[in-house]
Amino acid sequence: MKSNVSRLFFLFVAGGLFGAGLVISEMTNPARVLAFLDFAGDWDPTLAFVMAGAVAVFATGLLILKRKLPERTADFSAEPISKSLIIGSAMFGIGWGLGGLCPGPAIANLGTFAKEVLIFVPAMAVGMLIARTWKTRD
Amino acid sequence: MILADFPSAYTNALIGGCLIGLASLLAMVLTGKIPGISGIFAKVLKPVSGDFAWRVVFLIGLVVTAGLFIFLREPAPPFEIPGGRKAWLFGIAGLLVGVGTRIGGGCTSGHGVCGTAAGARDSIVATLVFMAAAAATVFAWNTLFAS
Numbered sequence: 001m002k003s004n005v006s007r008l009f010f011l012f013v014a015g016g017l018f019g020a021g022l023v024i025s026e027m028t029n030p031a032r033v034l035a036f037l038d039f040a041g042d043w044d045p046t047l048a049f050v051m052a053g054a055v056a057v058f059a060t061g062l063l064i065l066k067r068k069l070p071e072r073t074a075d076f077s078a079e080p081i082s083k084s085l086i087i088g089s090a091m092f093g094i095g096w097g098l099g100g101l102c103p104g105p106a107i108a109n110l111g112t113f114a115k116e117v118l119i120f121v122p123a124m125a126v127g128m129l130i131a132r133t134w135k136t137r138d
Numbered sequence: 139m140i141l142a143d144f145p146s147a148y149t150n151a152l153i154g155g156c157l158i159g160l161a162s163l164l165a166m167v168l169t170g171k172i173p174g175i176s177g178i179f180a181k182v183l184k185p186v187s188g189d190f191a192w193r194v195v196f197l198i199g200l201v202v203t204a205g206l207f208i209f210l211r212e213p214a215p216p217f218e219i220p221g222g223r224k225a226w227l228f229g230i231a232g233l234l235v236g237v238g239t240r241i242g243g244g245c246t247s248g249h250g251v252c253g254t255a256a257g258a259r260d261s262i263v264a265t266l267v268f269m270a271a272a273a274a275t276v277f278a279w280n281t282l283f284a285s
Contacts, residue, residue: 007168007192008191008192008195010164010168011164011165011168011169011192011195011196011199012195012196012198012199013164013199014161014162014164014165014168014173014196014199015161015165015195015196015197015198015199015200015201015203016161016199016200016202016203017157017158017160017161017164017203018157018158018161018162018165018175018196018199018200018247019199019200019201019202019203019204019207020154020157020203020204020207021153021154021155021156021157021158021160021161022154022158022204023154023203023204023207023208023215024150024153024154024157024207025150025151025152025153025154025155025158026147026150026151026154026215026216027154028204028215028217029215029216029217029218030217030218030219030220031216031218031219031220032216034220034221034276037269037272037273037275037276038273038276038277038280039273039277040277040280041280045148046147046148046151047151049148049151049152049155050151050152050154050155050158051155051250051251051254052152052155053151053152053153053154053155053156053158053159054155054156054158054159054162054251054255055155055159055251055254055255056155056156056159056255057155057156057158057159057160057163058159058162058163058251058252058255058256059255059256059257061159061160061163062163062255062256065163065167067166067167068256069172069252069253069256069258070166070170070171070172072172072243080259080260081259081260081263082260084241084242084243085242085243085260085263085264085267086242086263086264086267087241087242088237088238088239088240088241088242088243088264089238089242089249089263089264089265089267089268089271090238090242090267090268090271091234091237091238091241091242091271092234092235092238092239092242092245092268092271093238093267093268093269093270093271093272093273093274093275094234094238094271094272094275095230095231095232095233095234095235095236095238096231096235096246096268096271096272096275097271097272097273097274097275097276097279098223098227098228098230098231098234098275098279099219099223099227099228099231099232100219100220101228101231101232101235102175102235102245102246103175103176103179103235103239103245103246103247104175104200104245104246104247106232106235107175107179107197107200107201108200108201108204109204109208109217110201110204110205111201111204111205111208111209112208112217114217114219115225116219116223116225116228117228119225119226119228119229119232120228120229120231120232120235121232122232123228123229123230123231123232123233123236124179124232124233124235124236125179125183125236126232126233126236127232127233127234127235127236127237127238127240128176128179128180128183128236128237128239128240129183129184129236130233130236130237131236131237131240131241132180132184132240134237134241
């Protein structure tokens, strides 16, 4: 029981570090993200630095801890490079490019109470529930 | 804009990125799962007993900490919506992100950070696909609608 409480406490801390990272790197600003995605315009490489930092730390951690990435959960993306991986990722990319919000920054931005975020997050939840009914059919 | 931000925006980006990597690592070690935000959020919507509380706690930590920055930092962290994007567009964007991340099995954190860092081929392909699709969408938007 006690160990479960401390585990949850550290998961709260992990969520907090994640949120702090998103705000500090300004990935919670859709304009910044969209400027990264605008390769034809005034390109802003900030997002690449964020990804580089995150990937470097995670990869180093895996090496130090001698761990592999955990198994994928059974319900999605079981097989390596499937049609659903490509189609789903393309749909995600289009949604990301429309608003400049992906799931982490969208949720982190709930505290702004901006109408765009208050529309986006419930719509994302609906989308996930739709995908679930669709996917469990086959 | 790019030069005006140098070097502070890039330093902050690296620091923030490292925190995201560290947070992901901590969550993975504690749960034995790939801690992608889309997956964490999706399984709060349809809970499985014994695999629910940590997701809620993680997301509360995320919202509360980001919220502290939003409410307490002076000046507030920037939140700008460029290029004539109306609020309803975010309904469509959210739907696509919700459906897409579930069908594709991950988002910028699960595929982009964790999977890519582990050298997982499917995650690297997914990341290239969603980056390309997002860039194409921004290009199309700017070509068609931007003033």
